Amino acid sequence: xxxxxxxxxxxxxxxxxxxxxxxxxxxxxxxxxxxxxxxxxxxxxxxxxxxxxxxxxxxxxxxxxxxxxxxxxxxxxxxxxxxxxxxxxxxxxxxxxxxxxxxxxxxxxxxxxxxxxxxxxxxxxxxxxxxxxxxxxxxxxxxxxxxxxxxxxxxxxxxxxxxxxxxxxxxxxxxxxxxxxxxxxxxxxxxxxxxxxxxxxxxxxxxxxxxxxxxxxxxxxxxxxxxxxxxxxxxxxxxxxxxxxxxxxxxxxxxxxxxxxxxxxxxxxxxxxxxxxxxxxxxxxxxxxxxxxxxxxxxxxxxxxxxxxxxxxxxxxxxxxxxxxxxxxxxxxxxxxxxxxxxxxxxxxxxxxxxxxxxxxxxxxxxxxxxxxxxxxxxxxxxxxxxxxxxxxxxxxxxxxxxxxxxxxxxxxxxxxxxxxxxxxxxxxxxxxxxxxxxxxxxxxxxxxxxxxxxxxxxxxxxxxxxxxxxxxx
Amino acid sequence: xxxxxxxxxxxxxxxxxxxxxxxxxxxxxxxxxxxxxxxxxxxxxxxxxxxxxxxxxxxxxxxxxxxxxxxxxxxxxxxxxxxxxxxxxxxxxxxxxxxxxxxxxxxxxxxxxxxxxxxxxxxxxxxxxxxxxxxxxxxxxxxxxxxxxxxxxxxxxxxxxxxxxxxxxxxxxxxxxxxxxxxxxxxxxxxxxxxxxxxxxxxxxxxxxxxxxxxxxxxxxxxxxxxxxxxxxxxxxxxxxxxxxxxxxxxxxxxxxxxxxxxxxxxxxxxxxxxxxxxxxxxxxxxxxxxxxxxxxxxxxxxxxxxxxxxxxxxxxxxxxxxxxxxxxxxxxxxxxxxxxxxxxxxxxxxxxxxxxxxxxxxxxxxxxxxxxxxxxxxxxxxxxxxxxxxxxxxxxxxxxxxxxxxxxxxxxxxxxxxxxxxxxxxxxxxxxxxxxxxxxxxxxxxxxxxxxxxxxxxxxxxxxxxxxxxxxx
Numbered sequence: 001x002x003x004x005x006x007x008x009x010x011x012x013x014x015x016x017x018x019x020x021x022x023x024x025x026x027x028x029x030x031x032x033x034x035x036x037x038x039x040x041x042x043x044x045x046x047x048x049x050x051x052x053x054x055x056x057x058x059x060x061x062x063x064x065x066x067x068x069x070x071x072x073x074x075x076x077x078x079x080x081x082x083x084x085x086x087x088x089x090x091x092x093x094x095x096x097x098x099x100x101x102x103x104x105x106x107x108x109x110x111x112x113x114x115x116x117x118x119x120x121x122x123x124x125x126x127x128x129x130x131x132x133x134x135x136x137x138x139x140x141x142x143x144x145x146x147x148x149x150x151x152x153x154x155x156x157x158x159x160x161x162x163x164x165x166x167x168x169x170x171x172x173x174x175x176x177x178x179x180x181x182x183x184x185x186x187x188x189x190x191x192x193x194x195x196x197x198x199x200x201x202x203x204x205x206x207x208x209x210x211x212x213x214x215x216x217x218x219x220x221x222x223x224x225x226x227x228x229x230x231x232x233x234x235x236x237x238x239x240x241x242x243x244x245x246x247x248x249x250x251x252x253x254x255x256x257x258x259x260x261x262x263x264x265x266x267x268x269x270x271x272x273x274x275x276x277x278x279x280x281x282x283x284x285x286x287x288x289x290x291x292x293x294x295x296x297x298x299x300x301x302x303x304x305x306x307x308x309x310x311x312x313x314x315x316x317x318x319x320x321x322x323x324x325x326x327x328x329x330x331x332x333x334x335x336x337x338x339x340x341x342x343x344x345x346x347x348x349x350x351x352x353x354x355x356x357x358x359x360x361x362x363x364x365x366x367x368x369x370x371x372x373x374x375x376x377x378x379x380x381x382x383x384x385x386x387x388x389x390x391x392x393x394x395x396x397x398x399x400x401x402x403x404x405x406x407x408x409x410x411x412x413x414x415x416x417x418x419x420x421x422x423x424x425x426x427x428x429x430x431x432x433x434x435x436x437x438x439x440x441x442x443x444x445x446x447x448x449x450x451x452x453x454x455x456x457x458x459x460x461x462x463x464x465x466x467x468x469x470x471x472x473x474x
Numbered sequence: 475x476x477x478x479x480x481x482x483x484x485x486x487x488x489x490x491x492x493x494x495x496x497x498x499x500x501x502x503x504x505x506x507x508x509x510x511x512x513x514x515x516x517x518x519x520x521x522x523x524x525x526x527x528x529x530x531x532x533x534x535x536x537x538x539x540x541x542x543x544x545x546x547x548x549x550x551x552x553x554x555x556x557x558x559x560x561x562x563x564x565x566x567x568x569x570x571x572x573x574x575x576x577x578x579x580x581x582x583x584x585x586x587x588x589x590x591x592x593x594x595x596x597x598x599x600x601x602x603x604x605x606x607x608x609x610x611x612x613x614x615x616x617x618x619x620x621x622x623x624x625x626x627x628x629x630x631x632x633x634x635x636x637x638x639x640x641x642x643x644x645x646x647x648x649x650x651x652x653x654x655x656x657x658x659x660x661x662x663x664x665x666x667x668x669x670x671x672x673x674x675x676x677x678x679x680x681x682x683x684x685x686x687x688x689x690x691x692x693x694x695x696x697x698x699x700x701x702x703x704x705x706x707x708x709x710x711x712x713x714x715x716x717x718x719x720x721x722x723x724x725x726x727x728x729x730x731x732x733x734x735x736x737x738x739x740x741x742x743x744x745x746x747x748x749x750x751x752x753x754x755x756x757x758x759x760x761x762x763x764x765x766x767x768x769x770x771x772x773x774x775x776x777x778x779x780x781x782x783x784x785x786x787x788x789x790x791x792x793x794x795x796x797x798x799x800x801x802x803x804x805x806x807x808x809x810x811x812x813x814x815x816x817x818x819x820x821x822x823x824x825x826x827x828x829x830x831x832x833x834x835x836x837x838x839x840x841x842x843x844x845x846x847x848x849x850x851x852x853x854x855x856x857x858x859x860x861x862x863x864x865x866x867x868x869x870x871x872x873x874x875x876x877x878x879x880x881x882x883x884x885x886x887x888x889x890x891x892x893x894x895x896x897x898x899x900x901x902x903x904x905x906x907x908x909x910x911x912x913x914x915x916x917x918x919x920x921x922x923x924x925x926x927x928x929x930x931x932x933x934x935x936x937x938x939x940x941x942x943x944x945x946x947x948x
Contacts, residue, residue, distance in 0.1 A: 001552050001555050001556065002476065002555070004556075005555060005556065005559040008559060008560075009559060018568075019571055019572075021571055022799075023567060023571070023575075023799050023802055023803035024575070025571065025575065026571075026572060026575035026576055026579060027575065027579065030576075030579050032582075033583065033586060034583040034584070034586070034587055034826045034827075034830070034831050035826075035827060035830045035831070036830050036831050036832055037830040037832055037833070038827070038828050038829050038830040038832075038833045039827045039828065039830070041549075041828070043827075044549070044824060044827050044828065048556060051572075052572045052576065052820070053572075054572075055570070055571040055572030055575060056560055056562060056570055056571075056572050056573075057562055057568070057569055057570045057571070058560075058562075059560070059561055059562045059563065059570075060559075060560070060561060066569075067563070067569070067794070070561055070562070070563050071561070072558055072559060072561040075515075075518070076558070077555065077558045077559060078475050080554065080555075080558050081475050081476070081479060081551065081554075081555060082475065082478075082479065082522060084546055084550070084551045084554050084770045085479040085482060085483060085534075085546060085551060086482075086530055086532070086533070086534070087533055087534060087544055087545070087546040087770045087771055088530060088531055088532075088533045088544070089533065089541070089544050089771055093497060094492075094531065095531055095540075095541070096529070096530055096531045096533075097493055097495055097497070097499065097500075097529040097530075097531070098493075098500060098525075098526045098527075098528075098529030098530050099530075101497075101498070101499065101500035101501065101529060102500055102504075102526065104501075105500060105501065105504050108506075109507065109508040110508070112507060112508070113508055134608060134812050135812035135813060135814055137811070137812050137813045137814075138811060138812050141811065145663060163643065164643070164665075165639050165640070165642060165643030165665075166639070168639060168642070168643075168665060169637065169638070169639030169642075180792075181790040181792045181795065181813070182790075182813050184790040185788055185790050185811075185813075188787065188788065188790070189619060189663070189787075189788075189811070191638075191639075191642060191665065234792075234794055235794065296558045296561045297561055297563055297814065297816060298812075298814070298816060313662065313663075314659055314662065314663075316655040316656075316658040316659050316662070318654075318655045318708075318899075319897055319898055319899040319904075320541070320708055320709065320896050320897065320898045320899075320907070321655065321896075323896075324885070324888075325496075325497050328497055329497035337611070337612060337615065337659075337663070337811070338608050338609035338611050338612050338772075339609060339611045339655070339656055339659075340609055340611075340771065340772070342771060342772060346526070350518055352508045352509070353508075353509060353512070353513045353517075353518050354512050354513065354515070354518065355512050356508075356509050356510050356511040356512040356513070357508050357509070357510050358510055358511055358512075359511075359512045411798070414798075422794050422795075422797075423793055423794065424793055424794045425792075425793040425794075430793075433794070
């Protein structure tokens with residue numbers, strides 16, 4: 001398996017990045033029922049190449065430009081091998097002390113690496129700290145639920161006679177119209193009103209627009225309680241104005257959560273921390289080392305200023321989960337939705353130690369440089385436009401003119417399977433997202449990818465002009 | 475790493491199962507800050523034994539009798555190595571077709587292996603199917619949220635003028651007083667009233683008691699909407715009367731979820747399916763192959779009768795997540811709380827194929843046989859009692875008399891670190907749970923463990939009688 005994995009990753013460029021299969025393709029290759037008797041390993045192993053690989057979207061390929069990165073690396077994989085052999089469940093400190101303690105230390109490491117204020121770190125003086133969650137979407141939900149609980153409690157103190165559900169019915173959450181769909185999901189689960197704040201020309205939510213919405217809602221008798229500021233939106237990697245958003249939240253007593261899933265990784269480079277301005281006033285922030293820091297999925301680090309807010313939202317303590325040090329050590333089950341967690345800090349620890357801070361910074365800088373190269377290629381071709389400023393490793397582009405042509409271009413590119421991109425909708429404009437994902441991507445790869453894009457474009461546009469010419473004939 | 479893992483698992487009996495460390499022990503062994511430069515692999519690797527292992531609770535040890543099992547196996551670990559190398563994110567079918575399709579097939583395999591009705595399987599005629607969730611607690615939450623949504627919608631149709639939050643404020647969820655703490659957490663998140671139904675002398679929730687509670691609540695104007703039936707409680711592995719509970723739910727239009735986290739694994743043996751009677755009437759069921767089926771954590775399989783109930787609760791569909799087959803293929807992001815999932819079906823597939831149905835059945839039967847052996851040792855010692863019937867691999871026992879002596883016994887056993895058990899509270903009785911966990915456990919191990927328990931007991935009781943004698947002197 002080790003050999004297979006090394007050869008898979010070494011030769012990943014040779015594989016079609018996006019599979020050319022139809023729904024149901026695995027169905028015909030696997031029996032309807034489980035085998036009664038065990039099968040020999042060679043038979044099982046052979047099916048990896050025969051059954052599985054033809055249907056895999058190869059996220060580690062330098063040709064993968066869809067979504068945001070989901071990178072793995074050898075130190076990360078080695079750590080997880082050990083994690084799976086130990087296979088301890090981390091819910092209380094006692095269920096595996098090393099699991100809890102390493103998580104505290106490594107989230108402190110990473111918090112310092114991105115320049116978070118001291119109160120977000122585990123320390124003896126404050127109530128803050130980091131925790132590894134499964135996903136950024138879960139972190140968003142957890143912060144929304146904590147904010148919901150705190151606001152209801154605060155309101156109840158002032159108005160003890162108002163029923164909880166009356167308060168609940170008035171709670172309003174806010175995010176930019178560019179925020180990730182997981183914010184909408186969190187609001188659905190939390191059963192609160194979600195209000196989208198219109199972003200500005202740079203696709204940013206400003207403090208002024210947020211304040212306007214909050215003021216309006218308060219006039220209606222509603223209770224604004226929570227804001228998600230996005231640092232690096234999914235559509236075009238735009239940034240909300242955290243500094244002013246945080247000030248508004250602070251003044252209005254709203255929980256402010258920063259979703260920095262992708263872009264947060266770049267904050268290990270000081271030059272990108274400009275977007276973090278205002279972080280000292282917010283309540284929680286999450287980023288995914290599983291995106292751009294070569295720690296494989298899942299690994300989201302979430303830091304909170306006030307961990308008791310999480311405890312109050314989630315704390316349930318039966319006898320079978322109490323232990324000698326209950327109350328003295330951290331029991332991470334109170335920081336998260338599931339009871340149990342895997343020993344995920346191990347992979348983050350191995351990766352940080354293997355690359356060092358400098359190695360990880362170089363990895364980020366290289367990704368940005370390659371995106372700049374792609375951007376310059378697009379800019380030099382007058383048929384294209386870049387409707388949103390490039391930030392970090394993501395370039396969004398489109399063919400000038402109607403949406404349909406760009407949509408066709410995107411579909412054709414994907415159906416050829418040589419490179420893989422997904423579209424986004426920027427205020428009605430259909431764009432193609434081209435994200436540098438893999439640590440294996442070279443300048444040569446970018447040139448090859450660009451050639452693929454221009455080949456498809458040339459064909460598409462010549463057909464189109466033929467169409468127009470033909471239409472002219474009728 | 476492969477060699478280290480093999481030797482770790484081969485010699486796991488030699489390690490202290492429960493570590494003798496204090497909170498903060500890792501802190502002194504790791505620098506405060508991440509290294510600037512990358513470190514050589516041998517330094518990192520050496521810290522596994524120096525820093526990590528002294529603080530690990532060894533869940534794979536035959537001496538581990540706490541909680542419920544969390545087993546791993548070589549086929550499971552091999553699959554995950556591949557999963558981590560591919561590192562695809564499964565949210566839509568397109569984000570990795572093989573990941574989605576294998577999950578559909580393998581959850582069908584397992585569903586058939588435990589004898590689930592056809593409507594819980596992925597098929598062309600119905601809307602049911604299986605999905606791999608992170609944990610059983612998450613499955614409980616998902617079913618509660620789906621039931622909440624369905625009930626609110628149904629109620630709104632009948633009473634379109636009633637505000638959603640008024641309906642919400644009246645929703646009542648039910649579970650036995652023996653249910654897992656994750657049910658309480660789910661109700662906290664769903665912000666619904668949770669009512670504990672008193673269990674009977676066998677620690678089971680009966681249909682009659684449930685109906686009594688529902689009728690009472692309806693008289694108060696409340697809206698009963700969801701029931702969690704536990705198949706294998708955490709305290710003593712008791713079983714709710716699913717047959718009658720399901721009938722009540724069906725008649726009263728409540729969502730019925732079965733939490734079979736541990737015991738559900740045993741249903742692959744037909745002789746244990748008596749507890750599944752009534753399953754044809756319920757709405758969802760979850761079990762953890764990550765507990766007793768040697769698939770390492772995390773892996774919870776949840777089956778639902780009506781997957782659209784999940785979609786309605788979670789569906790959000792931005793353009794960047796749509797694809798050519800949206801609506802035609804399953805997008806698992808609509809079946810779960812996080813957006814993304816790991817390729818977890820691979821380890822379930824490898825394990826089922828490696829052992830075959832028969833091999834897995836033998837593994838379950840062996841665990842039960844060893845628990846029977848331990849039970850007979852306890853029964854032969856008149857100082858002990860077994861206050862709840864043994865089911866499957868879990869024996870609960872206590873010293874006759876006050877709770878304090880058993881509590882001291884439990885603490886002393888754990889502080890010696892040779893075996894590890896946790897306590898539970900059964901209607902005021904403090905009991906020690908002794909669960910057969912590891913596939914490595916032999917009859918000899920049980921005898922050694924029993925000797926450890928009786929050694930500690932002998933010392934404890936002789937001290938106690940000395941105390942009593944001394945007290946008599948004064």
